[in-house]
Amino acid sequence: MSETNGRPADNGTAAQEPAPTTAEIRSQGTPTSLLSAAVAYARRGWRVVPLRPGDKRPREQRWPERASADPEVVRDHWVQHPADGIGIATGPGSGLWVLDVDGEPGRASLAALIAEHGPLPATYTVRTAHGGLHFYFTWPAEGVRQTAGALGTGLDTRAAGGYVVAPPTVLADGGAYVVEDGPQ
Numbered sequence: 001m002s003e004t005n006g007r008p009a010d011n012g013t014a015a016q017e018p019a020p021t022t023a024e025i026r027s028q029g030t031p032t033s034l035l036s037a038a039v040a041y042a043r044r045g046w047r048v049v050p051l052r053p054g055d056k057r058p059r060e061q062r063w064p065e066r067a068s069a070d071p072e073v074v075r076d077h078w079v080q081h082p083a084d085g086i087g088i089a090t091g092p093g094s095g096l097w098v099l100d101v102d103g104e105p106g107r108a109s110l111a112a113l114i115a116e117h118g119p120l121p122a123t124y125t126v127r128t129a130h131g132g133l134h135f136y137f138t139w140p141a142e143g144v145r146q147t148a149g150a151l152g153t154g155l156d157t158r159a160a161g162g163y164v165v166a167p168p169t170v171l172a173d174g175g176a177y178v179v180e181d182g183p184q
Contacts, residue, residue, distance in 0.1 A: 041074075041088060041166065090159050124136040143160070146162045
């Protein structure tokens with residue numbers, strides 16, 4: 001498989017080489033781990049979005065223009081704002097889209113889709129702060145639309161113009177984003 005800009009250049013659907021590794025982001029929400037994870041995401045070519053500390057909302061309103069895959073820009077931000085959470089902009093700029101499975105309704109909808117169409121390919125998977133799942137996939141040539149519930153109750157797609165909260169972000173209520181499955 002060839003790579004372009006640090007991302008797989010294949011036509012597969014799974015995000016084949018999502019960084020950072022599980023070991024790089026295991027320490028939950030510490031400033032050092034937030035900094036190293038944010039830089040690792042940027043090195044992967046994923047556009048990083050600073051989030052308000054303990055919150056899912058971006059630090060800046062103009063986050064779509066300000067999201068960066070430049071490791072130095074990202075490092076400088078987290079040195080100045082070490083408690084900021086991490087978001088990853090989805091869409092062609094980062095080369096990925098995310099299937100967002102919200103709670104039990106989402107798991108039931110996903111199970112029905114899997115029963116009908118077969119299993120999802122192995123991919124980078126994140127457990128969200130409140131028990132959902134994010135499945136990361138390589139951006140396809142034909143694109144993906146941002147949706148809410150179109151695939152089933154509790155199933156959303158995060159695509160161009162969207163973002164997801166990324167590990168090791170911890171919300172104010174203590175809920176943490178954790179790698180469920182990914183490169184070790």
